[in-house]
Amino acid sequence: MANQPIFILPEGTERYSKRDALRMNITAAKVLAGIVRTTLGPKGMDKMLTNSLGDVTVTNDGATIMREMEINQPAARMLVETAKKQEEIVGDGTTSVVVIAGELLAKAEELLDDGIATSVVVKGYRNATAKAVEILKNIAIDADDEETLKKVAVTAMSGKGSDYAKEHLADLVVKAALRIKEDGKSDIDNINIQRVSGDSVEDSFLAEGIIIDKAPLSKNMPKDVEDAKIAIMKYPIELKDINTDAKIDITSPDQFEMFLKQEEDMIKDLVNKVVDSGCNVLFCQKGIDDMAEHYLKKAGIMAFKRVKKSDMDRIAKATGAKLVSDIEDLSEEKLGYAGHVYLDKIFDHELTLIEECENPKASSIVLRGSTRYVTEQIARALDDALGVVAATIEEGTVLIGGGACEIDLVKQLREYGESVSGREQLAILKYAEALEVIPRTLIENAGLDTINLIADLKAAHEDSPFIGINVFDGKVVDMKDAGVIEPLRVKIQALQSAGEAAEMILRIDDMIAARNALNSTGPDESGNDASGMPPMPGAGGMGGMGGMPPMM
Template sequence: MAQLGGGNQPILIFPEGTDRLLGRDAQRVNITAGKLLAETVRTTLGPKGMDKMLVDSLGDIVVTNDGVTILKEMDIEHPAAKMLVEVAKTQEDEVGDGTTTAVIIAGELLKKAEGLLDQDIHPTVVANGYRQAAEKAQELLNLISFDADDRDTLMKVAMTAMTGKGSEAAREPLAELVVDAVRQVEEDGEVDTDNINIQRISGESVNESMIVNGVVVDKSRTDPGMPKQIEDAKIALVKYPIEVKDLETDAKISLTDPAQMQAFIENEEQMIKDMVDKIIASGANVLFCQKGIDDLAQHYLTRNGIYAIRRVKKSDMNRIEKATGAKVVTNLDDLKPEDLGEAGLVYEKKIFDEVLTFIEDCRDPKAVSLILRGSTKHVAEEIERAVEDAIGVVASTVEDKKVVAGGGAPEIAISKGLKEYADTISGREQLAVAAFAEALEIVPKTLAENAGLDSIDALVDLRAAHEKSFYIGLDVFAGDVVDMYQAGVVEPQRVKKQAIQSAAEATEMILRIDDVIATKGTGAAPDMEGMGGMPGGMPPMM
């Protein structure tokens, strides 16, 4: 609630129960929220990062060190913290990896900004300085990147993304699968990762994972009497239901004698038989239907030796289309032999407790499937998350053909360049650029801390080594600074580019907020009572 006016008569302009934070109080609370969120995921960074166990209200458990998964699973309430969650989600959508990096850079930028605000530097000046620094950082990133998209580099990129995650024990064979999958679906230098289907199955070790040169659909035949295996498959993809449609309007049919009833039933049966006849006439021996298939239609399909699956997901239909060359038809009258896709083999197979349909031996499939195994459900889920990250970074490398060294090397190199750039700027923005440079050092510092190393010694050694080469990063296993490119630790340029850009923009937006007005009772407002005068005060986040 806020009020205006003098004397004894206040004028209310907000509803009763509205919380409001103004000026420095609003900035302090928002900054603290961002810092706390970054601290939450910070311990998961790097090859020696630890995992988080998240338990929801239903008791379901997620064990992961994937930054965006942690943030999605947490029930975050504070609006400023939600803005940093969006940073992680954007990073995940754009690149697939580097979500933790993006959030901890944003948290450190907010922390450094707090120090500048305490020196009475205006938030707009800090925001402008950060924007200049982010633009310069992109220039510096281009200078320290190198061109590469050969198989060896793609393998290194994939293994770097999976190091420190649940899949690390089998990262080399998994990297082989990922690189093969991405290269298979590449079209004209672009990779649509939706064309890589991942089937996660518990049981067996991760080493039993495999790639299918085609598509795997997590459905079985609609009728056990249908053939279990079809060679030289001619595949029809149908959106139209193979059943008699219900009337869209209420209607009554009056039948005056049993013969009419019999004729009505026979007519329905004939309609279904005609649909199946059209499928048979096209030459199809495999049918994937996005809608339902009537029991009678299943009978006719079975009698004609056709392998059929109903209620196939739209995403699976798209992948089958890409893999086999089939065309999805919405009307059975339009189904022609040239609309059919081709595959050497279509068969049903049970793996552990999952019954799957395999479409293999496609001529030049632009969609593939990965079957990932894990000893338990939670292990398999974490392996899937690691493989998804690897697919994202390999796809980014194939598209951009630019990579950087890992192990904190890019952050130190950009930080060094920004400090030199800051000396060329006049005005208070210079302090913001210098603060941005220092904030980037949080990445190698966190890598060192998570590995149990002395972070100050690590930063000093890295700064000294970067006088000679910007490939030098922190080897957390050896506890020393080494040439990361020679060590095979490389990352796509896009991971760093997106992380720095989105962290800077989110921080700038948060710094510009000087008034937080939250209406209670909507479920969206954090509890801010008493926060105004509490130094370091923080609304509950979870």
């Protein structure tokens, strides 16, 4: 009995503990970082992703790549969630946060192999992150003019398929963000990017108002309304569904005619409520049936159905209309106003424009491009640019890009590390070393001489904190003069998120999975798992932890 194993976990449960679990998670993080690392910077490469339906996505946007890959390995998925949060909060820096986190974990692994305790590494990293944020704030410069905002937008879009038109697109982004600026902030959810295939990216423009990807219900409805009084409703203008168990006994043609007349009167009453409010343009989030369409057309009302909630919100912001949930509440006070609402055709695409709003709090960019793939890729670049411009408007401070701020961070963190006693110093110095991954990757992706250029950068930073690498000509230059600028908030968020993700993974010393919980990422015939991660020694793939001995 003394040597009989005691099972405390259900049969089939898989477990890896201590260094095996940690090494597995660190390797997963490094593999993920390696996948997206080649996309970083103006000279970064693209990834072609194909899903199970055969849909193809070509992009170098880190968030899109990780979302489309459908990664299932738990530690790698934690980094994916970190990148998503980075995008939600500041709109850019998703690739950087994963690359930095992967490098922090790689350096932590070296420390652990040298016998440094995990708790010491975690504490050192935490202190180094706090110091790095302090350093970034000290080297940041003020940015509150339109020209600087354009440089921020251009930097964010570099290498994302829009280089030949980035100056024009940056101008659109900045104007759109400033147009909706309110109380020192720009809510980019109020900016709509409407993609229209055909013509060149340089034909993209900022609309004077809101654009809705809808045409009026009927060709016989008004297509051009001036002095528009706009209603936005969640309430459907259609007959309510009759319960499936309900029965209607009709015994004569007269009764049937009376039944149809009652239905028609009900629809008429609904339409009359719209007419009585003074509305001449109606946007409905729900359905509008054919009979209601007929009477709306007869009343001269321009009507739209099944309008997206996001569009309804933008219409409300721009026109001042109040969203009505019950048609009984519709009144003149709930209407919004626009000087001009009209249907327009761009290339072969029909769009409705809402213009001449008194105090618009929403805006639209019409993005042109030769194909759907082009407009999709550049729309992602515009999303990033809008995010960083909004962050800069709110924060009012920026950093110099091109690897300049990272090299300065490395320099100052090493000085800080030398002042710290004990083994924590080793963790801080490794943290500083890890941050070199950004300028090093920018140089590698440009196909330049990494060793010599990193050495030149470090030497140049003895004189100026603004020296970075121009990846287009391979020269070490003043990036402030070159106009390569990034928002302070994006860098701070990336460092904090990467540090937190690395700490979270380092603190895991056990992986326990229920039977088949990770089978979806088990190895295929080629030895790779479903997520594209290489197999771990003894783990049966990044997602699998088979072969576990009984827990005793």
